[in-house]
Amino acid sequence: MEEDSNAVSSFFQMRHVTREFGGLKAVSDFSITLERGELTGLIGPNGAGKTTVFNMITGMLRPTAGDITWNGENITRLASHLITARGIARTFQNIKLFADMSVLENVMVSCHYSIESSFLTAMLGLPKHGREEKRIREHSMKYLEQAGLAPLAFEKAQNLPYGLQRKLEIARALATQPGMLLLDEPAAGMNPMEKMELAAFIRRIREKSEVTIFLIEHDMKFVMNICERIKVINYGQSIAEGTPDEIRSDPEVISAYLGGASHAQG
Amino acid sequence: MSKKLKFRLNVVSLVLLFGVLCLFSRYGSGYQVRILNNIAIFITLAVSYNFINGVCGLLHLGPNGFIAIGAYTSALLSMTPAEKEINFILEHAIWPIDVIQVPFVVSLVAAGVVAAFFAFLISFPVLRVRGDYLAIVTLGFGEVIRVLCNASQSVTNGPLGLKGLYPHTNLWWSWGVATLTVVVIQRLINSNYGLAMKAIREDETAARAMGVDPFRCLMVAFLISAFFSGIAGGLLAHLITTISPGLFTFFLTFNLLIMIVVGGLGSTTGAVIGAVLFAWGGEALRAVEQPMEIGPFTIPGIPGMRMVIFSLILMLVILFARKGIMGRSELSWNSLESKLAGWRRTRTP
Amino acid sequence: MSLTLFLQQLINGVSLGSLYALIAIGYTMVYGILRLINFAHGDLLMVAAYAAIYGVLLFSLPWFVSFPLAVIATGAIGILLDRAAYRPLRQAPRVSLLISAIGASFLMENLALVLIGGIPKPFPRPDFFGYVIKAGDLHILVLTIYSPVITLLLVLGLLYIVFKTRAGKAMRAASRDFEATRLMGINLDRIIALTFLLGSSLAAASGIMWAMKYPQINPFMGVIPGVKAFIAAVIGGIGNIVGAVFGGFLLGLCEILIVALLPNLAEYRDAFAFLLLIGVLLFRPTGIMGEPVIQ
Numbered sequence: 019m020e021e022d023s024n025a026v027s028s029f030f031q032m033r034h035v036t037r038e039f040g041g042l043k044a045v046s047d048f049s050i051t052l053e054r055g056e057l058t059g060l061i062g063p064n065g066a067g068k069t070t071v072f073n074m075i076t077g078m079l080r081p082t083a084g085d086i087t088w089n090g091e092n093i094t095r096l097a098s099h100l101i102t103a104r105g106i107a108r109t110f111q112n113i114k115l116f117a118d119m120s121v122l123e124n125v126m127v128s129c130h131y132s133i134e135s136s137f138l139t140a141m142l143g144l145p146k147h148g149r150e151e152k153r154i155r156e157h158s159m160k161y162l163e164q165a166g167l168a169p170l171a172f173e174k175a176q177n178l179p180y181g182l183q184r185k186l187e188i189a190r191a192l193a194t195q196p197g198m199l200l201l202d203e204p205a206a207g208m209n210p211m212e213k214m215e216l217a218a219f220i221r222r223i224r225e226k227s228e229v230t231i232f233l234i235e236h237d238m239k240f241v242m243n244i245c246e247r248i249k250v251i252n253y254g255q256s257i258a259e260g261t262p263d264e265i266r267s268d269p270e271v272i273s274a275y276l277g278g279a280s281h282a283q284g
Numbered sequence: 285m286s287k288k289l290k291f292r293l294n295v296v297s298l299v300l301l302f303g304v305l306c307l308f309s310r311y312g313s314g315y316q317v318r319i320l321n322n323i324a325i326f327i328t329l330a331v332s333y334n335f336i337n338g339v340c341g342l343l344h345l346g347p348n349g350f351i352a353i354g355a356y357t358s359a360l361l362s363m364t365p366a367e368k369e370i371n372f373i374l375e376h377a378i379w380p381i382d383v384i385q386v387p388f389v390v391s392l393v394a395a396g397v398v399a400a401f402f403a404f405l406i407s408f409p410v411l412r413v414r415g416d417y418l419a420i421v422t423l424g425f426g427e428v429i430r431v432l433c434n435a436s437q438s439v440t441n442g443p444l445g446l447k448g449l450y451p452h453t454n455l456w457w458s459w460g461v462a463t464l465t466v467v468v469i470q471r472l473i474n475s476n477y478g479l480a481m482k483a484i485r486e487d488e489t490a491a492r493a494m495g496v497d498p499f500r501c502l503m504v505a506f507l508i509s510a511f512f513s514g515i516a517g518g519l520l521a522h523l524i525t526t527i528s529p530g531l532f533t534f535f536l537t538f539n540l541l542i543m544i545v546v547g548g549l550g551s552t553t554g555a556v557i558g559a560v561l562f563a564w565g566g567e568a569l570r571a572v573e574q575p576m577e578i579g580p581f582t583i584p585g586i587p588g589m590r591m592v593i594f595s596l597i598l599m600l601v602i603l604f605a606r607k608g609i610m611g612r613s614e615l616s617w618n619s620l621e622s623k624l625a626g627w628r629r630t631r632t633p
Numbered sequence: 634m635s636l637t638l639f640l641q642q643l644i645n646g647v648s649l650g651s652l653y654a655l656i657a658i659g660y661t662m663v664y665g666i667l668r669l670i671n672f673a674h675g676d677l678l679m680v681a682a683y684a685a686i687y688g689v690l691l692f693s694l695p696w697f698v699s700f701p702l703a704v705i706a707t708g709a710i711g712i713l714l715d716r717a718a719y720r721p722l723r724q725a726p727r728v729s730l731l732i733s734a735i736g737a738s739f740l741m742e743n744l745a746l747v748l749i750g751g752i753p754k755p756f757p758r759p760d761f762f763g764y765v766i767k768a769g770d771l772h773i774l775v776l777t778i779y780s781p782v783i784t785l786l787l788v789l790g791l792l793y794i795v796f797k798t799r800a801g802k803a804m805r806a807a808s809r810d811f812e813a814t815r816l817m818g819i820n821l822d823r824i825i826a827l828t829f830l831l832g833s834s835l836a837a838a839s840g841i842m843w844a845m846k847y848p849q850i851n852p853f854m855g856v857i858p859g860v861k862a863f864i865a866a867v868i869g870g871i872g873n874i875v876g877a878v879f880g881g882f883l884l885g886l887c888e889i890l891i892v893a894l895l896p897n898l899a900e901y902r903d904a905f906a907f908l909l910l911i912g913v914l915l916f917r918p919t920g921i922m923g924e925p926v927i928q
Binding site for chain 3 (some may be wrong): 337341343414417424598
């Protein structure tokens with residue numbers, strides 16, 4: 019059997035993706051391949067272009083060059099909501115919950131793109147609509163339970179403590195039933211215990227489904243702990259890729275990121 | 285609260301409303317009936333306006349345009365050819381307007397559909413932008429529509445307007461439409477569609493990331509809002525029996541803004557309350573513009589004072605009580621039940 | 634159409650454009666810093682016109698005293714407008730500011746209606762401006778020529794303030810990055826007050842010239858010119874002073890020339906401005922002189 023770089027078995031692929039902002043290359047010639055079910059980390063110093071990569075994958079920014087393929091389809095120029103419908107979901111670096119809506123409502127929004135009844139059925143109050151609303155509610159509660167947020171279902175999202183808000187973001191993204199989940203600094207601002215819970219949560223997610231996870235983080239211990247593979251980016255360019263052990267001892271990574279002496283955050 | 289109890293409470297309320305309307309339509313004075321009709325039409329307008337501005341978060345400053353479209357559509361369709369002949373004195377009405385005539389109810393539905401159609405046409409430029417730009421573009425469209433009404437002598441009779449419309453609008457029509465509007469729009473707000481719209485209002489980027497298509501969602505809201513505004517326009521036309529382009533200026537939009545801001549931007553209940561207060565307040569404040577006699581003294585009326593007071597109220601609300609009366613919450617049987625339970629708890633020793 | 638007529642209309646267009654430009658500057662400066670569409674800005678035309686009239690009629694001041702006083706008074710009212718209607722809402726969502734602006738506008742108009750009455754008042758046009766120049770078939774009111782000249786002088790003065798003084802630098806900084814400017818220790822409230830003062834004074838000058846051009850003033854006289862000037866500011870690129878001036882002249886010229894060349898479209902004159910606006914917003918939302926939209 020021929021090894022083809024376009025093989026459909028390559029679940030997700032970015033090839034030579036570049037993003038320029040008026041002459042400044044935020045991301046340059048970035049390529050990566052992710053297989054189904056993998057947990058890969060994306061690390062790099064502040065401003066290295068990590069979130070820009072995420073923004074391009076999810077359609078918030080358009081690459082200046084290169085292409086992005088998902089499940090055999092070129093999604094480079096697709097709109098955000100269409101990319102989510104095709105199975106890529108994300109969380110954000112700065113929490114972007116629907117603040118004034120309840121915890122449960124935040125998750126129920128994720129079911130909107132797959133809704134079958136039209137707005138007319140909703141307006142007319144037809145039983146088909148009632149059945150679908152019930153289904154959406156149950157589906158969303160399931161994800162809240164998985165995240166341990168079920169007791170808080172009717173609290174306003176903005177009233178939740180910070181750590182739980184981050185978990186809600188993840189639950190909300192999971193409710194879109196993605197094939198790939200992008201987590202942008204999910205552990206930011208968490209204390210060590212919350213980080214342990216988060217790591218356990220991510221492990222539970224992986225036990226339940228084959229969702230591919232791509233995650234940006236600054237906490238080295240956290241990343242080394244849960245990631246199977248790590249990609250390192252600096253000044254918009256990929257500088258290393260490999261297992262945690264390989265990365266830990268890679269001299270380029272050490273000099274670029276850790277700056278000689280160990281500045282790793284605990 | 286159980287579904288059965290809610291259903292029964294709803295039926296009882298409707299019966300009560302029916303009864304009140306019966307009473308007024310039989311024994312009420314012309315003045316009272318007119319106020320009630322006004323209230324109902326304002327409720328329809330305010331609830332559909334609040335849907336777009338408050339629930340979806342789009343600052344739409346052009347509802348006057350859709351109301352005008354609805355009013356003219358309904359009027360032109362319900363008038364007899366003879367009545368049109370009398371009105372179109374400068375220029376003959378074009379075909380098929382000069383010969384067409386349909387029953388009132390058909391003209392109302394047509395009013396809504398035509399308004400929604402125009403909304404569809406402009407949704408492409410309007411929904412491409414947000415925030416201030418959207419406000420200005422919708423303001424612009426509202427103005428353009430008014431100017432078009434003024435200039436198309438052979439379609440709308442231009443600045444002369446249409447006179448002598450048959451007063452089809454009665455308490456049953458106006459309150460029937462108002463009830464329908466509230467029920468239908470609230471159902472939509474409570475559905476997953478409503479959640480998607482609120483999500484767009486809260487954080488459009490995050491909503492997109494969760495799979496919500498803002499253009500489709502907002503267009504649905506925009507069309508529905510225009511539809512009900514159009515119908516209300518038709519009701520209005522057949523209530524005051526004379527319409528002209530000067531009726532549908534930005535001033536009308538301003539009045540709607542007052543209603544939904546004072547009531548609470550984002551709350552349907554608030555919109556209803558705002559509409560009632562505005563209709564009632566407008567009437568009550570008319571007294572300020574007439575001379576008043578207090579004992580031996582006569583205080584002269586001050587024309588224009590009404591608007592000064594309204595403007596002041598709007599400013600005061602927006603400066604000091606931005607959330608309005610209801611904020612974003614709704615009054616529902618559930619919320620009443622919990623309030624009642626709360627009172628009971630404080631009373632028992 | 635004869636050359637003389639065309640020339641006449643051209644000059645009219647430039648003159649009208651200069652009036653729009655002065656008003657547009659106020660809109661653009663306020664939007665640049667506060668991201669607010671000051672709906673009440675157009676009504677300052679009316680305030681200035683009435684102030685000028687009362688100076689002459691009530692206090693018997695000569696026009697060259699009354700007019701500048703009216704400009705100063707209007708500038709002060711501009712500052713007051715910010716203090717009362719916008720300053721309390723600095724941290725509020727943008728919707729609230731917009732509604733406050735609309736409310737302030739209606740309040741000013743109706744207050745004037747109540748206090749002064751809706752009957753249009755004739756505005757006394759001093760002979761200095763009322764002289765008619767005759768050149769062959771051309772008949773031009775000297776005011777029509779003075780307007781662009783005065784506008785140019787005022788704009789140059791403003792540009793000097795904005796680009797060559799410290800206060801102006803602070804204004805430019807504030808429109809770039811509001812928060813950072815505050816963190817630099819600059820008293821933003823004073824800078825904003827200055828912005829309103831300058832914008833309102835220019836609008837006042839325009840209002841007085843407008844009143845001399847169309848000498849029937851009423852409480853609602855500022856509405857349509859205000860809206861058109863706003864459109865001019867958007868077309869030119871909102872936030873950009875030179876853009877506002879450019880937009881003003883462009884709109885004035887288009888308005889006059891289109892009506893002159895296609896007289897049966899005269900009724901659509903007002904709608905035309907809006908259609909132009911919608912067109913610009915569709916294809917170049919940041920305006921003609923704004924930055925092209927990235928992405």
